Amino acid sequence: MIVHKIHLPHSKNSAESExxxxxxxxxxxxxxxxxxxxxxxxxxxxGDRVKIGDVIADSDAVMSAPVHASISGTVSEFTEVLHISGxxxxxxxxxxxxxxxxxxxxxPPVINSREDFLDAVxxxxxIGLGGAGFPTSMKLGFDPKEKQPDKLIINGAxxxxxxxxxxxxxxxxxxxxxDGALQIMKYxxxxxxxxxxxxxxxxxxxxxxxLCASHPNVTVxxxxxxxxxxxxxxxxxxxxxxxxxxxxxxxxxxxxVINSSTCAFISDYLKTGMPLVSRRITVDGNIVxxxxxxxxxxxxxxxxxVYYAELCAEPDxxxxxxxxxxxxxxELDYPLxxxxxxxxxxxxxxxxxxxxxxxxxxxxxxxxxGLMPTAIETAFDxxxxxxxxxxxxxxxxxxxxxxxxxxxxxxxxxxxQLAKAFLREQANSIKGx
Amino acid sequence: MEKDKLIIEPSPHIKSGAxxxxxxxxxxxxxxxxxxxxxxxxxxxxLIMTVLCxxxxxxxxxxxxxxxxxxxxxxxxxxxxxxxxxxxNLPVTLPFYMAVIGCFVAIVIVxxxxxGIGQNxxxxxxxxxxxxxxxxxxYMTSWAEPFYYNSPGEIITTSTPLAGGEASLMDMFLGxxxxxxxxxxxxxxxIGGVFLIVTKIISPATPLCFIGTVFVLALAGSGDITQxxxxxxxGGVMLGAFFMATDYATTPLTLPGKIIFGxxxxxxxxxxxxxxxxxxxxxxxxxxxxILTPIIDRFTVPKAFxxxxxxxxxxxx
Numbered sequence: 001m002i003v004h005k006i007h008l009p010h011s012k013n014s015a016e017s018e019x020x021x022x023x024x025x026x027x028x029x030x031x032x033x034x035x036x037x038x039x040x041x042x043x044x045x046x047g048d049r050v051k052i053g054d055v056i057a058d059s060d061a062v063m064s065a066p067v068h069a070s071i072s073g074t075v076s077e078f079t080e081v082l083h084i085s086g087x088x089x090x091x092x093x094x095x096x097x098x099x100x101x102x103x104x105x106x107x108p109p110v111i112n113s114r115e116d117f118l119d120a121v122x123x124x125x126x127i128g129l130g131g132a133g134f135p136t137s138m139k140l141g142f143d144p145k146e147k148q149p150d151k152l153i154i155n156g157a158x159x160x161x162x163x164x165x166x167x168x169x170x171x172x173x174x175x176x177x178x179d180g181a182l183q184i185m186k187y188x189x190x191x192x193x194x195x196x197x198x199x200x201x202x203x204x205x206x207x208x209x210x211l212c213a214s215h216p217n218v219t220v221x222x223x224x225x226x227x228x229x230x231x232x233x234x235x236x237x238x239x240x241x242x243x244x245x246x247x248x249x250x251x252x253x254x255x256x257v258i259n260s261s262t263c264a265f266i267s268d269y270l271k272t273g274m275p276l277v278s279r280r281i282t283v284d285g286n287i288v289x290x291x292x293x294x295x296x297x298x299x300x301x302x303x304x305x306v307y308y309a310e311l312c313a314e315p316d317x318x319x320x321x322x323x324x325x326x327x328x329x330x331e332l333d334y335p336l337x338x339x340x341x342x343x344x345x346x347x348x349x350x351x352x353x354x355x356x357x358x359x360x361x362x363x364x365x366x367x368x369x370g371l372m373p374t375a376i377e378t379a380f381d382x383x384x385x386x387x388x389x390x391x392x393x394x395x396x397x398x399x400x401x402x403x404x405x406x407x408x409x410x411x412x413x414x415x416x417q418l419a420k421a422f423l424r425e426q427a428n429s430i431k432g433x
Numbered sequence: 434m435e436k437d438k439l440i441i442e443p444s445p446h447i448k449s450g451a452x453x454x455x456x457x458x459x460x461x462x463x464x465x466x467x468x469x470x471x472x473x474x475x476x477x478x479x480l481i482m483t484v485l486c487x488x489x490x491x492x493x494x495x496x497x498x499x500x501x502x503x504x505x506x507x508x509x510x511x512x513x514x515x516x517x518x519x520x521x522n523l524p525v526t527l528p529f530y531m532a533v534i535g536c537f538v539a540i541v542i543v544x545x546x547x548x549g550i551g552q553n554x555x556x557x558x559x560x561x562x563x564x565x566x567x568x569x570x571x572y573m574t575s576w577a578e579p580f581y582y583n584s585p586g587e588i589i590t591t592s593t594p595l596a597g598g599e600a601s602l603m604d605m606f607l608g609x610x611x612x613x614x615x616x617x618x619x620x621x622x623x624i625g626g627v628f629l630i631v632t633k634i635i636s637p638a639t640p641l642c643f644i645g646t647v648f649v650l651a652l653a654g655s656g657d658i659t660q661x662x663x664x665x666x667x668g669g670v671m672l673g674a675f676f677m678a679t680d681y682a683t684t685p686l687t688l689p690g691k692i693i694f695g696x697x698x699x700x701x702x703x704x705x706x707x708x709x710x711x712x713x714x715x716x717x718x719x720x721x722x723x724i725l726t727p728i729i730d731r732f733t734v735p736k737a738f739x740x741x742x743x744x745x746x747x748x749x750x
Contacts, residue, residue, distance in 0.1 A: 001738070003738060008447075009447075161447065233739065237738075243738065243739045244739050245739045245741060246737070246739050246740055246741035247741055314438075315439070316438060316439060316440055317439065317440045317442075317446065318439060319446050323444075323445060323446045323447045324444060324445040324446075324447070325445070326444060326446065327444065328439065328440065328441045328442055328446070329439070330439065330441065331439070344446075349440060349446070350448075351440060351442070352448055355453055355506075355509065355550075356506070356549060356550050356551045356552065357551045358453055358456070358511075358551040358681045358682060359551055359681045359682050360456065360681045361681070361686040361687065362451070364686050364687060364735065368738065369737055369738045369739075370735045370736060370738045370740075371735075371737055372686065372687075372734060372735065374686070375686075375730075375734075390734075391734070392737040392740055395737050395738065395739065400444050400445030401445075403444075403445050403448065404445050404447065404448055404449050405449050405451065406448070406449075406451075407449075407451040407452050407453050407455070407456055408452075408453055408551075409448060409452070411443055413443065413444065413445060414443035414444075417443070
């Protein structure tokens with residue numbers, strides 16, 4: 001089977017600058033929608049005093065992770081933050097008392113069993129730090145009676161241009177990545193682990209190889225630097241030649257995929273008990289003087305973070321995440337979320353006008369899922385649900401390769417997403433009728 | 434900072450350097466060796482014919498878009514490609530007004546009436562050539578002798594190797610033979626074709642299958658390697674295989690589709706050459722395969738990664 005990939009400029013400008021931990025902000029705006037899944041409900045009231053690591057929002061839903069205070073201070077108000085989905089999401093504002101006090105509840109979790117481990121992962125507030133934001137407890141909380149995975153895959157591909165936060169994590173905290181992986185393997189009985197790293201990061205590969213030398217069941221797998229190498233299904237195929245069937249999760253083919261930074265965080269949490277209240281974020285773009293990685297508190301304003309990387313002009317485009325799959329921010333004063341692995345700032349960024357499709361077939365040759373984006377676009381424009389289904393549009397992972405290669409600059413990836421939403425609507429209306 | 438100053442767009446936020454205009458420019462560059470060869474072989478009138486066709490095509494495109502109150506698309510350079518290809522398909526001695534009619538058919542009727550670039554189902558240049566062939570058969574089949582411009586006085590006409598003319602393989606390879614102005618020099622066309630393949634503008638599948646099928650069938654029919662080689666060097670095979678059967682809009686999207694298309698073109702070409710009343714069948718073969726393209730596309734939907742059950746676009750409705 002051929003999995004098509006494309007070549008992108010790497011632009012890893014921040015790769016060699018050491019991560020700087022930023023001072024705690026005076027104010028944190030913490031959204032209750034930090035992950036994929038159920039939105040959390042605040043567990044604090046206006047006027048409550050909170051310390052770093054205190055739970056401030058949680059949910060009973062399985063598909064969720066609690067949200068913690070990232071600074072110490074007083075809950076001053078509840079507000080709303082425009083989520084990248086376009087909806088307003090409730091957010092909790094904490095005004096700092098400047099003390100940076102750590103919650104009294106912070107202590108390393110006591111783990112004796114698989115259940116203890118999963119419970120600890122849930123309480124850590126951990127989500128996929130690679131950008132998708134899938135709650136980690138959900139990912140690891142499989143039923144071993146149903147299907148026991150035999151491969152833990154650590155995703156360190158970082159195939160998007162610019163972003164280096166996972167790379168810096170390998171370089172600076174490679175031991176933690178390995179430890180996190182070993183802990184997951186230990187408590188969940190997974191015999192093998194593969195650490196997938198793109199070969200444009202030779203230092204990370206060398207470092208991890210050195211660390212893993214004494215662990216024969218952990219292998220470092222250098223991946224060809226191509227896009228979308230870090231997409232879950234592509235990564236599983238690249239490392240194990242297993243195919244994730246449509247409509248199933250990776251567990252169905254015996255694999256669990258965890259982002260490398262998430263692994264490092266889990267290792268940290270098991271040692272310290274400090275939940276996910278800060279994260280590493282890459283700041284780059286054509287107006288950033290000092291491209292760098294920072295560790296910043298969740299809820300800190302993006303504008304405040306980028307100040308430390310020094311801008312030389314006003315941005316006209318702010319991207320949260322990578323240039324291929326990230327979202328445009330509506331404003332610079334936007335609070336850092338757990339899922340933001342990068343903020344990219346550009347000016348004079350080109351805006352392309354779509355022209356007619358010339359049927360060159362580049363999108364078909366670029367699609368890692370083997371789809372026909374141009375045919376999907378036509379079918380969506382005609383609102384032809386049957387044809388969209390036949391063209392397997394639901395397999396689209398929104399990697400953006402089709403839009404990237406299109407010479408007519410058509411927004412094919414966007415059409416795929418609209419087509420998926422259209423099919424969902426259709427399915428719902430049939431159910432409702 | 435004002436919010437409305439920020440650009441809000443769906444991902445991805447970076448795009449490749451490829452544009453329609455650049456692709457067309459590459460095709461124009463790839464056609465230049467053949468243009469130079471045609472001027473060497475058939476004289477200045479070949480150049481005038483090409484410039485005339487390009488000018489008319491651009492003009493017709495601009496005018497028709499204007500009349501239809503649509504955005505002008507002449508900057509994508511596709512009209513120039515059509516103009517060049519059309520002129521390459523004409524005898525050098527053709528009266529200019531006939532070439533203008535050809536341009537009108539190609540751009541206005543075949544391309545713009547169907548929605549402009551990418552929307553036409555038939556190759557504009559090929560269809561225009563066929564219309565001219567049927568309308569002005571005697572003009573379209575009187576071929577000037579190569580280097581006729583060196584002999585003063587009247588134009589000496591000759592027949593093409595396909596219509597019983599004599600030519601050595603080397604003459605055919607270099608283009609020293611009668612024929613349409615851009616199709617005789619196989620060498621120049623191969624240079625252009627290889628350039629397009631190397632720059633990944635076209636897939637090698639279609640030309641290889643097209644030329645390969647013609648070669649194999651000619652070899653099977655005659656049992657003679659010289660005749661088989663002559664079959665691929667004569668007529669419009671090289672021009673058709675590299676430049677017309679690879680036209681994006683009118684040929685299949687996927688690799689299997691392109692292979693079927695190429696083999697089909699070769700097959701129909703040889704059927705017409707062997708059993709038809711016409712000496713040449715390249716243009717008809719491409720036109721017929723153009724018509725089959727939507728069906729080929731339907732049957733060659735690629736298998737998706739991890740596709741749950743075998744479903745194909747043809748199963749719809």
